[in-house]
Amino acid sequence: MSNSESCNQKPAADNRNIGMLTISIAVVCVVVLAVHWPALSAKVLSFDDSQYFTDNPLVQNPGWASAKRFLTEILAPSTVKGYYQPLAMISLMFDYTLGGRENNMMPFHRTSLILHVANTVLIIVLLYILFGQTRGERSRTIWIAAGVGLLFGVHPMTVEPIPWVGERKTLLAAFFALWSLIFYVRYVQKNQRGYYLGGFVMYFLALMSKPTSVPIPVVMLLMDYWPLRRQDRRRAVLEKLPFFVLGGIFAVITYISQSRTAAAAPPGVLGVKHVFLVLCHNIVFYLYKITWPVNLSSHYGFPEPLVLSQPMVLAGVIGTCVLVPLLVFSLRWTRVALTSWLIFFVTIFPTMGVVGFTIVIAADKFAYLPSIGLLMGLTSFLAWFCGKNGSAVRRIFFAAAILITGTAEAAVTRRYLSYWQDSVSFYEYMVRLSPDVPRLQSGLGNALQRQGRIEEAILHYNKAIELKFQDAGSHNYLASALQAQGRIEEAIAHYRKAISFEPETAEVYNNLGGALLAQGRLNEALGCFHEALRIRLEYADAHSNIGIVLARQGKLEEAKEYFSRALQLKPGHVSASNNLGLVLQWQGRTSEAMKYFNQSLQGKPDYAEAHYNLGMLLQSQGRLGEAADHYRQALQNMLNDADVYYRLGSVLRLQGRLDEAAGHFRRALQIDPNYSPAREALGAIKGVKEQRNKGTE
Numbered sequence: 001m002s003n004s005e006s007c008n009q010k011p012a013a014d015n016r017n018i019g020m021l022t023i024s025i026a027v028v029c030v031v032v033l034a035v036h037w038p039a040l041s042a043k044v045l046s047f048d049d050s051q052y053f054t055d056n057p058l059v060q061n062p063g064w065a066s067a068k069r070f071l072t073e074i075l076a077p078s079t080v081k082g083y084y085q086p087l088a089m090i091s092l093m094f095d096y097t098l099g100g101r102e103n104n105m106m107p108f109h110r111t112s113l114i115l116h117v118a119n120t121v122l123i124i125v126l127l128y129i130l131f132g133q134t135r136g137e138r139s140r141t142i143w144i145a146a147g148v149g150l151l152f153g154v155h156p157m158t159v160e161p162i163p164w165v166g167e168r169k170t171l172l173a174a175f176f177a178l179w180s181l182i183f184y185v186r187y188v189q190k191n192q193r194g195y196y197l198g199g200f201v202m203y204f205l206a207l208m209s210k211p212t213s214v215p216i217p218v219v220m221l222l223m224d225y226w227p228l229r230r231q232d233r234r235r236a237v238l239e240k241l242p243f244f245v246l247g248g249i250f251a252v253i254t255y256i257s258q259s260r261t262a263a264a265a266p267p268g269v270l271g272v273k274h275v276f277l278v279l280c281h282n283i284v285f286y287l288y289k290i291t292w293p294v295n296l297s298s299h300y301g302f303p304e305p306l307v308l309s310q311p312m313v314l315a316g317v318i319g320t321c322v323l324v325p326l327l328v329f330s331l332r333w334t335r336v337a338l339t340s341w342l343i344f345f346v347t348i349f350p351t352m353g354v355v356g357f358t359i360v361i362a363a364d365k366f367a368y369l370p371s372i373g374l375l376m377g378l379t380s381f382l383a384w385f386c387g388k389n390g391s392a393v394r395r396i397f398f399a400a401a402i403l404i405t406g407t408a409e410a411a412v413t414r415r416y417l418s419y420w421q422d423s424v425s426f427y428e429y430m431v432r433l434s435p436d437v438p439r440l441q442s443g444l445g446n447a448l449q450r451q452g453r454i455e456e457a458i459l460h461y462n463k464a465i466e467l468k469f470q471d472a473g474s475h476n477y478l479a480s481a482l483q484a485q486g487r488i489e490e491a492i493a494h495y496r497k498a499i500s501f502e503p504e505t506a507e508v509y510n511n512l513g514g515a516l517l518a519q520g521r522l523n524e525a526l527g528c529f530h531e532a533l534r535i536r537l538e539y540a541d542a543h544s545n546i547g548i549v550l551a552r553q554g555k556l557e558e559a560k561e562y563f564s565r566a567l568q569l570k571p572g573h574v575s576a577s578n579n580l581g582l583v584l585q586w587q588g589r590t591s592e593a594m595k596y597f598n599q600s601l602q603g604k605p606d607y608a609e610a611h612y613n614l615g616m617l618l619q620s621q622g623r624l625g626e627a628a629d630h631y632r633q634a635l636q637n638m639l640n641d642a643d644v645y646y647r648l649g650s651v652l653r654l655q656g657r658l659d660e661a662a663g664h665f666r667r668a669l670q671i672d673p674n675y676s677p678a679r680e681a682l683g684a685i686k687g688v689k690e691q692r693n694k695g696t697e
Contacts, residue, residue: 017138024146025124029117032153035410036116040109042163042420045102046298047443051080052166053092054102057538057569062097074253079538081262082357083254087209088169101572103604105165112162115171117153122178123372124149127379129185130227137383144382147402148375156293156412157364157371163420164298167365173210174369176202181372184220188228196239203243211254212350213369217243222343226335227380258357265356277306278353281316282362283323286348290367290374293409296416297430300362301437336380343373359439423447431460438464442474449481457481472502476511483515491515506536513545522549540570548579556583572603578610585617593617608637612644615651624651642668642675649681658685 045054053059056079058066069078070086070093077084091111092100100107124145132141152158161167180202187195206213217240224230258264281303289296303310308317323341330337347370353361386398419429427444434440445460461478464471479494495512498505513528526549532542547562560583566576581596594617600610615630631648638644649664662685668678 017132017142020139021124021128021142021146024142025121025149028120028124028146028150028153031150031406031410032117032120033113035154035413036113036159036162036417038414038417039113039159039162039420040106042109042417043105043422044163044420044426045423045447046164046166046426047439048166049164052089052168053096053100053108055540055570056080056089056092057540059089059093059096060570060572061568062093066093075256076260077257083211083258084250085169085208085210087205088172091168091172092165101603108165108168109163112165112168112171115168115175116158116162119171119174119178120149120153122175122182123152123375126178126182126185126372127375129182129189130223130376131379131383140386141379141383144379144386144398147398147406148379148382150402150406151378151409152371152375154406154410154413155290155371156296156409156416157289157367159296159413159416159420160298160364161368163417164365169210170365170368173206173213176206176209177213177216177369178372180206180216181219181223185223185228188224188230200242200246204246207246207250211250212366214247214251214254214350215346217247218346219343219373222339222346226339227376255355263357270353270356274306275354277308277313277317278361280320281313282348282352283345284316284319285312285362286344286367287319287323289364290371293412295433296364297433298363298426299430299434299437299440300360301434301439302359302361336377340373340377340380343376344370345373347373424451436467438468438471438474441467442471442477445474445481446477449477449484454481454484470501472498472505472508475501476505476508479515480511483511483518488515488518504535506532506539506542509535510539510542510545513542517545517549522552525549538569540566540573540576543569544573544576544579547576547583551579551583556587559583574600574603574607574610577603578607578613581610582613585613590617590621606633606637608634612638612647615647619647619651624655627651628655640671642672642678645671646675646678646681649678653681653685658688661685 050056058069058079067086067090070089074084080089092108095107095111098107127145127148128138128141131145132138161170180199183195183199183202186192187199203213203216206216220240220243221236224233224236230236255264285300303313306313308314327338327341348366351358351363351366382398386395419425424444424447427440427447430440431437431444441460441464445457445464448454448460449457458478458481461474461481464474465478468474475494475498479491479498482488482494483491492512492515495508495515498508499512502508509528509532513525513532516525516528526546529542529546529549532539533546536542543562544566547559547566550556550559550562560580563576563580563583566573567580570576577596577600581593581600584590584596585593594614597610597614597617600607601614604610611630611634615627615634618624618627618630628648628651631644631651634641634644635648645664645668649661649668652658652661652664662682665678665682665685668675669682
């Protein structure tokens, strides 16, 4: 064969490999999309989604000003408690621009699913360029990398970051971190500085998304040892110095911002024994969940107490004491086992509890990016198993194993996603797994209360308080449920208990103000609302509530300013829109009032108060048919409000539909026997009917 023929065959082979890689990636993408598709319809509001989305004034006011604040609030983020994560927050802001709302969460989930599919592709590419280094290996490595990437893409432990809005940071950081590793591998293979610069920029973007990306330079060093097997170790270390400097800066920023806005306990506070037991527990726990992903949850609480008598803690200590020596001993034959595990370990290390920053001992989301280490080890094993000397039987066995494992994973993933379709199902599932966790009991209660199931919610709030009496959140939720039942004094007592346990909680002061407002104690309520604003200046609900107090005091212009400010902070604030419309109506500015009533109904189509107010406005304009429609809409959620029945009856009476009107007046009197307007209206209808009867005679 001539040299020219040989040269022509090489590009042809390369083109075939690129075509095969593209096809395999496309197939994997379709499968991953199909398996995770139900995530698009998920409606769960998870633990911290309020600060990431529903109550975040910057996310809800998309624009350069909000983006600038996300980028410049470095050491003390004002709208999200915890660490600096500006790119994650800006990405949520874009989804809000695209229509993401509490009643339409699909834009958030769509972006997250796209990122997960993209991460699956990047993992396939990374594994391919790592293990398909020679032309003879490439075609075989394509299918192995695609198979391993598929197992990652459909694995049940990848579910959590997709329907959980607040976990956008996990997906985005993994996206940039994988690009950084790909650029680094190409830099080592091609020795081109452009790839080095690309890797550094992507590392910076990963840190700007979530600071748990800090260990990536250590991952690069481990990859130098295996599978890249770089000989010049001094150069390999020196090349990482800019990465380590950048990572160190972000580590300091993370600790300071976490300490200032949430909580961060250094290792000295937790104690050596605590750290040792947590590390051992998690080393075994994550490997167990990855290989046998059943009973997954978004809350894995610390064993109480954290002692060796706890089965999982004991298993963790024994397992770690067996695993680590075996991995070290394996170096006699191969670098694969120890290095791939170390890549997993150093990547997940920031979340392993050495620095206390969370109330959970572990989380599925923490293993999302670190799993790349284990995937590298699996790919290396499969490349050996199906190598050039491997038999056809081995390759068939590989294909069958990938197919069976992938199918099993997909089935578990689909089942797990079914619990994410609504908040009640989500919390009921977790409570079944961990019934003695106060946070889950109060979370279930909150989900039930959102559905109007108040009695059931109260049972779970009381259960949470039994488990942990000094739980401010549970007392706050219980108080809100009691307030919804009209048990105002009991509610106030629980609000005050919540404040005694956590004095700097704006939400509780705002809720206490609402209870005092319901009792007509305007000045006390106003004090609570201002205290809420002292703690959190950009709190839309507190601004709206101050507006309500001022409106009741007749200070309409001041009230309008507070309602307007609430709408600036939270454009979809239905109560502020409704109340601003009401003030404008009182001032005779009916066209503006109608605009704000309609704005409330756009945000919440079943908002009874807005329907009622719009009905009164339309009735005053003589638009009786439209007014009646809105009164009927209001009645769907105000069944025990005598005034709504009276208003609807009065419209029907003006339309000459006297029998229907009389029925609504009687219903008003059943609710409130002393409601004199309804009695007078009934008397008037009776008089009209008597006159008609006389005329007929």
